[in-house]
Amino acid sequence: MTATRTTAGPASHGARGSRPRMPHALAAGVTIFAFWLVISASLEPGDLLLGVVLSAVLGVWSVQFLWAGAAPRVSLRQLFALLRYLAGFSVTVFRSAVHVARVVVDPRLPISPRLITCRTGLRREISRIAFAQSVSLTPGTLTVDMDGGTFLVHCLDEQSAARILSGELERQLARVFDGEDDT
Amino acid sequence: MTGMLLHALTIALAVTGALFFLAGTLGLLRLPDFYSRVHAATKCDTVGAGAILLALAIHVAPHPEALKILVLLLLVLLSSPTSGHALARAAHHTGLEPWRRPGERAR
Numbered sequence: 001m002t003a004t005r006t007t008a009g010p011a012s013h014g015a016r017g018s019r020p021r022m023p024h025a026l027a028a029g030v031t032i033f034a035f036w037l038v039i040s041a042s043l044e045p046g047d048l049l050l051g052v053v054l055s056a057v058l059g060v061w062s063v064q065f066l067w068a069g070a071a072p073r074v075s076l077r078q079l080f081a082l083l084r085y086l087a088g089f090s091v092t093v094f095r096s097a098v099h100v101a102r103v104v105v106d107p108r109l110p111i112s113p114r115l116i117t118c119r120t121g122l123r124r125e126i127s128r129i130a131f132a133q134s135v136s137l138t139p140g141t142l143t144v145d146m147d148g149g150t151f152l153v154h155c156l157d158e159q160s161a162a163r164i165l166s167g168e169l170e171r172q173l174a175r176v177f178d179g180e181d182d183t
Numbered sequence: 184m185t186g187m188l189l190h191a192l193t194i195a196l197a198v199t200g201a202l203f204f205l206a207g208t209l210g211l212l213r214l215p216d217f218y219s220r221v222h223a224a225t226k227c228d229t230v231g232a233g234a235i236l237l238a239l240a241i242h243v244a245p246h247p248e249a250l251k252i253l254v255l256l257l258l259v260l261l262s263s264p265t266s267g268h269a270l271a272r273a274a275h276h277t278g279l280e281p282w283r284r285p286g287e288r289a290r
Contacts, residue, residue, distance in 0.1 A: 111214070113218060
């Protein structure tokens with residue numbers, strides 16, 4: 001959900017005129033209230049009341065850009081698949097930081113940067129965004145631009161480019177989101 | 184005993200985080216162009232901040248503050264690749280070409 005908010009920014013200009021819908025405002029408000037509970041760490045009636053008021057106001061206000069298009073539908077099965085994916089992916093994130101660290105401490109600075117175009121068959125907006133974010137945290141690659149299922153990726157070296165073009169990451173995310181019960 | 188192990192884990196994570204921040208900074212100074220510097224900032228700072236925040240969360244563990252720190256960790260993990268992408272995208276839209284190793288031909 002949070003990823004949708006951040007990456008769907010440019011698309012929101014078109015949706016600005018449309019009326020915010022109630023369930024979306026409610027969902028945003030509930031999320032904000034949960035966040036309030038964590039950061040206030042208090043169950044005092046006054047704090048709770050202030051939290052409810054703020055969540056309601058922010059929920060209604062943020063609905064215009066939180067769900068710029070249709071809200072992504074994620075089934076429970078997909079949510080669990082995503083959590084499993086993230087657990088495995090955290091290792092990749094660590095490896096990518098090690099990769100950059102090794103490159104920059106090497107006196108020869110072994111890079112040969114390039115821009116590559118990566119066409120994917122990902123159909124859903126949510127899987128495309130997840131792919132773009134994942135590419136940016138995979139060793140040696142950074143998503144520069146996306147247009148539909150096509151991504152412009154900056155790669156630090158040849159091996160990093162090959163890893164993205166192999167399509168393994170795409171297959172993993174297709175398994176998570178582009179499942180049989182997608183909408 | 185467990186307390187000592189937790190302390191050791193906290194210190195190890197904090198030091199790891201600091202080392203990654205150092206690597207990220209070194210990358211900012213050494214890498215040749217904007218795009219490759221974004222690589223260093225995105226990856227090293229994500230893991231650096233992640234490790235340090237995890238260390239802090241373990242340090243204050245039974246306290247509710249730990250939950251706050253974990254939420255912060257989640258925020259960093261999401262915002263880091265997003266801002267890296269936003270920076271690279273903005274640079275690309277201004278027409279900035281990525282640096283290439285001299286002698287290599289653009290494909």
